[in-house]
Amino acid sequence: MDHENKDKPAAAAGGVSRRGFITSVGSGAIGVAAAGALVHGAPPQAQAEAVKAGDVSTVTLTVNGRRQKMLVEARWSLLYVLRDHLGLTGTKVGCERGECGACTVLIDGQARYACMTLAVEADGHEITTVEGLMTGEELGPTQRAFAEEDAFQCGYCTPGQVMAAESLLRANPSPDLDQIRQGMAGNICRCGTYAHIFKAVAKAADLKRQGR
Amino acid sequence: MKDEELYFWNGPLPETQAPSPAPAPEPWGETKVVGKPVVRIDAYDRVSGSATYPSDVILPDMLHAAILSCPHAHALVKTVDTSAAEKMPGVKAILKDGVVGTNIPWFSGRGGFTSRLFDPHCRYEGDEVAVVAADSIYQAWDAVRAIKVEYDVRPQVTSVADALKPGAPAVRDGGNAIPPGQPYARGDVEAGFKAADVVLEHTFTTPFELQNAMELHGCVAKWDGPRLTIWESTQGVYGVQGGAARALDIPLANIRVIGHYMGGGFGAKLSHGKYTVMAALLAKKTGRPVRLFLSREQVCLSMGNRPGNTITLKAGVKKDGTLVALQSKTVGSGGAYSDGGTGSVDFVIRELYACPNVRCENQSVYINAGPERPFRAPGHPQGAWALEIMLDALAAKIGMDPIALRLKNITLVSQTRNGNPPYTSTGFSDCLKNGAEAFGWAQARARTPAPSHIKRGVGVAGGIWQGGGGSPPSTAIVKLFADGSANLNMGASDIGTGTKTWGVQIVAEELGVPMDRISVEHADTGTTQFATPSGGSKTVPTESPAIRSAALDVKQQLFAMAAEQLKLPAADLELRGAEVVSKTDATKKVGLGQIQAFGRRGLLVGIGYRVPNPPGKVTNPFGAQFAEVEVNTKTGEIKVVRFLAAHDSGRIMNAKMFQNQVSGGITMGIGFGLTEDRVMDRAQLGKLLTVNLHDYKMPTALDAPADKTVLVVDPRDNAFSNTGAKGVGEPATIPTAPAIANAVFHATGLRLTDAPMSPARVLTAIAGQKPAPAGQKGRE
Numbered sequence: 001m002d003h004e005n006k007d008k009p010a011a012a013a014g015g016v017s018r019r020g021f022i023t024s025v026g027s028g029a030i031g032v033a034a035a036g037a038l039v040h041g042a043p044p045q046a047q048a049e050a051v052k053a054g055d056v057s058t059v060t061l062t063v064n065g066r067r068q069k070m071l072v073e074a075r076w077s078l079l080y081v082l083r084d085h086l087g088l089t090g091t092k093v094g095c096e097r098g099e100c101g102a103c104t105v106l107i108d109g110q111a112r113y114a115c116m117t118l119a120v121e122a123d124g125h126e127i128t129t130v131e132g133l134m135t136g137e138e139l140g141p142t143q144r145a146f147a148e149e150d151a152f153q154c155g156y157c158t159p160g161q162v163m164a165a166e167s168l169l170r171a172n173p174s175p176d177l178d179q180i181r182q183g184m185a186g187n188i189c190r191c192g193t194y195a196h197i198f199k200a201v202a203k204a205a206d207l208k209r210q211g212r
Numbered sequence: 213m214k215d216e217e218l219y220f221w222n223g224p225l226p227e228t229q230a231p232s233p234a235p236a237p238e239p240w241g242e243t244k245v246v247g248k249p250v251v252r253i254d255a256y257d258r259v260s261g262s263a264t265y266p267s268d269v270i271l272p273d274m275l276h277a278a279i280l281s282c283p284h285a286h287a288l289v290k291t292v293d294t295s296a297a298e299k300m301p302g303v304k305a306i307l308k309d310g311v312v313g314t315n316i317p318w319f320s321g322r323g324g325f326t327s328r329l330f331d332p333h334c335r336y337e338g339d340e341v342a343v344v345a346a347d348s349i350y351q352a353w354d355a356v357r358a359i360k361v362e363y364d365v366r367p368q369v370t371s372v373a374d375a376l377k378p379g380a381p382a383v384r385d386g387g388n389a390i391p392p393g394q395p396y397a398r399g400d401v402e403a404g405f406k407a408a409d410v411v412l413e414h415t416f417t418t419p420f421e422l423q424n425a426m427e428l429h430g431c432v433a434k435w436d437g438p439r440l441t442i443w444e445s446t447q448g449v450y451g452v453q454g455g456a457a458r459a460l461d462i463p464l465a466n467i468r469v470i471g472h473y474m475g476g477g478f479g480a481k482l483s484h485g486k487y488t489v490m491a492a493l494l495a496k497k498t499g500r501p502v503r504l505f506l507s508r509e510q511v512c513l514s515m516g517n518r519p520g521n522t523i524t525l526k527a528g529v530k531k532d533g534t535l536v537a538l539q540s541k542t543v544g545s546g547g548a549y550s551d552g553g554t555g556s557v558d559f560v561i562r563e564l565y566a567c568p569n570v571r572c573e574n575q576s577v578y579i580n581a582g583p584e585r586p587f588r589a590p591g592h593p594q595g596a597w598a599l600e601i602m603l604d605a606l607a608a609k610i611g612m613d614p615i616a617l618r619l620k621n622i623t624l625v626s627q628t629r630n631g632n633p634p635y636t637s638t639g640f641s642d643c644l645k646n647g648a649e650a651f652g653w654a655q656a657r658a659r660t661p662a663p664s665h666i667k668r669g670v671g672v673a674g675g676i677w678q679g680g681g682g683s684p685p686s687t688a689i690v691k692l693f694a695d696g697s698a699n700l701n702m703g704a705s706d707i708g709t710g711t712k713t714w715g716v717q718i719v720a721e722e723l724g725v726p727m728d729r730i731s732v733e734h735a736d737t738g739t740t741q742f743a744t745p746s747g748g749s750k751t752v753p754t755e756s757p758a759i760r761s762a763a764l765d766v767k768q769q770l771f772a773m774a775a776e777q778l779k780l781p782a783a784d785l786e787l788r789g790a791e792v793v794s795k796t797d798a799t800k801k802v803g804l805g806q807i808q809a810f811g812r813r814g815l816l817v818g819i820g821y822r823v824p825n826p827p828g829k830v831t832n833p834f835g836a837q838f839a840e841v842e843v844n845t846k847t848g849e850i851k852v853v854r855f856l857a858a859h860d861s862g863r864i865m866n867a868k869m870f871q872n873q874v875s876g877g878i879t880m881g882i883g884f885g886l887t888e889d890r891v892m893d894r895a896q897l898g899k900l901l902t903v904n905l906h907d908y909k910m911p912t913a914l915d916a917p918a919d920k921t922v923l924v925v926d927p928r929d930n931a932f933s934n935t936g937a938k939g940v941g942e943p944a945t946i947p948t949a950p951a952i953a954n955a956v957f958h959a960t961g962l963r964l965t966d967a968p969m970s971p972a973r974v975l976t977a978i979a980g981q982k983p984a985p986a987g988q989k990g991r992e
Contacts, residue, residue, distance in 0.1 A: 089268035090261020094426050095508040099905035130261035147255035150868045154708030155258030156426040156475025184913040190426050190476050191708050192879025194916035196872055
């Protein structure tokens, strides 16, 4: 899928080291924090070669079980790479600043905003999108529960809601209502279907416990 | 050999279908499919991620575009220097004022020509200055940032009160105050107040709200020679087609607008935007498809709002609860271009309760802010906020139960329409009575409060929606295939309200075909019939009768064919699976494949038209909502504990989706009542401060109650359409906020009249001070 950059020269060694540096800031870091740390802690020569728009480096993303080696710009968000380069448009764009949750994906099993995750941060990690919850054409239990409980209206926030629920249930297989609320608090549904979402998450927990 | 046989050698010769007269069906009694809580037909697509929304459309060789917005509340664009931006990597085209082909007049709202596509006079922060198309969206934004604009920054005014002050900066030529129309008046308001035992007057304020649908506003545009295809996140493909055709001056026939999925609109996506035209122009100029979606900040700035209002309401009532006079004065602003700042605010006030003496005045003004767009029940939540809190205050003053007061003043006729026509039905009193019983109103009101800083209370509010009865035009087509499967073809968009699903339920009901054997083609100006945008709570009442008629039309044709072959009267026949069977003798039947006339036709096409509602009557949906709240008197926080909504929307189409939609309307009403408030930097730069979803606080999972009950009140209204279905989308959000406010009063004795009821306002009220009014008045 990295067709557009395949024939370009590999990123300079500097690019790789910059990527390594940003990644080392930690999986919880957001773009701003990473940039701040870059200026703050980097040796002077690293500052001199600031990352430029258009500079690319190689990353390996494992998306829904498939390894994707690709060239990315340091500033590209995981959301952009998933949608515009891998064609996985189930993950939605709502705000691009970590407020709405429409872009929620799992990174190593935990819910993360793909808009606030640089593609270079995701290097080497396992990413699961809403498409990755399917088994062939079969919906996963969380998806099924959302469908059956009518836990959406326009459906645009739904993939993010489903991924947040999936993350919650992997960490806590039997959440109570308050835990469901907290687990879903990072995902806005403007259609206001929260009452149905709560029921869907509880139902998904049931389905998962029953191994269905 | 006949001529036709040259082309048709395999099977019988085709015939051209003759049009058939529109059937006048009996009203439904009990239904088998309609109304049932079936899962949406597109649930799989929406939860799997396979549904392709307009923002998901990726075309070969597609460019990405971004708009440069004016950062000032009021400025003249002097120069736009794109020379550096043009040389940047990936940049393919830049449009701005002065570029050939961009001098396009722009029409705002219902008014006439108001500005141009790139108007050098920017009247609000967010006005469009230039647009860039580049190979990637990152490159497009890089170029936007590299454009150098010289602005002549002008004095600005962003609050309604300031705009009306003498010497205020003029937003538009001719001053900020829009000449108001004649005040609405009936009876003699002064005489009414004299006759009243109790007269109360309160000033209410409501917030400017932002629609903020989850999918951003935008589209993808692609040309094939003279023909343009637009994939747009819209509530109405025909509205976008018309707007784009007018702006681009090309034939309607050459614009195909597709809107199969869309991520919410709430009124803000009823028509096209400047982005639609810009995407088309960029695609034309570059010869490549263009995707142009706004940023969330740009949506907050320029993609509509619900005008905030200040409503002074005076009401007079007799001791027995008879309402005798209502007088309202409303001011508000639709921003820099719309004159609709007070639109429909007074409708609820003058219509909902029987009252002989009413006078309503409205004053709309221009301010340097983004233009309003319709927002779920325009004006109504504001009017209900004033009227329904006032009713609660009157009830308290005369020592009457708030529900009893409302029941005392039920009207069966529309007092504001000419000739006082009766409603075809009103379930308002049943909404109040049945709702009160199911909610446990009497018990909850009688409860003795426990001594605690957390106070509990219950409140009620009612509502009516001005629309919701449906009307022409609408055309629907139902096709029946030779194997008994069917297709529904309609122009309406499914904005999340389940339009496709209930459409299929109607076809399944009439034809007896299982839902999984019915497909839908919708929301595409190239392949489906004309429909008005999905808004105004009219999609069900407008489209459902047309769909039913189309299904009946196809059934009538089929039965005529089968009757001839079976030698039975058509009235004796029904469709069971892929067979036409006699109702009286089940042994007499014929498979669809064996009906020879059907075989010659190949496909049966039924057409249904929406006929007008009967004259001399009006149709409106009604509702009553009941809230239980906890008020923390130490923190000022209001927690909505449970909610019950009883709605008369006529016959409902799908119990599951109905419940969901009402529940969602309540969530949105909670936003109006508790959290949402557009705040402008009024005193300094006039910039929007709530420009993202963090600062503009919409209800989240932590704010919405899990305990919501939805009660259906169906008066079986068969007087206005063949389905008896009224709208629900807007009614569901009208009474919510005042029900909460009235519950807060019951809990604490605090009469809050400013929305949203933020913790700061609650604490201020507790401290005995009047809280600061909403954004349009204060925030210095």
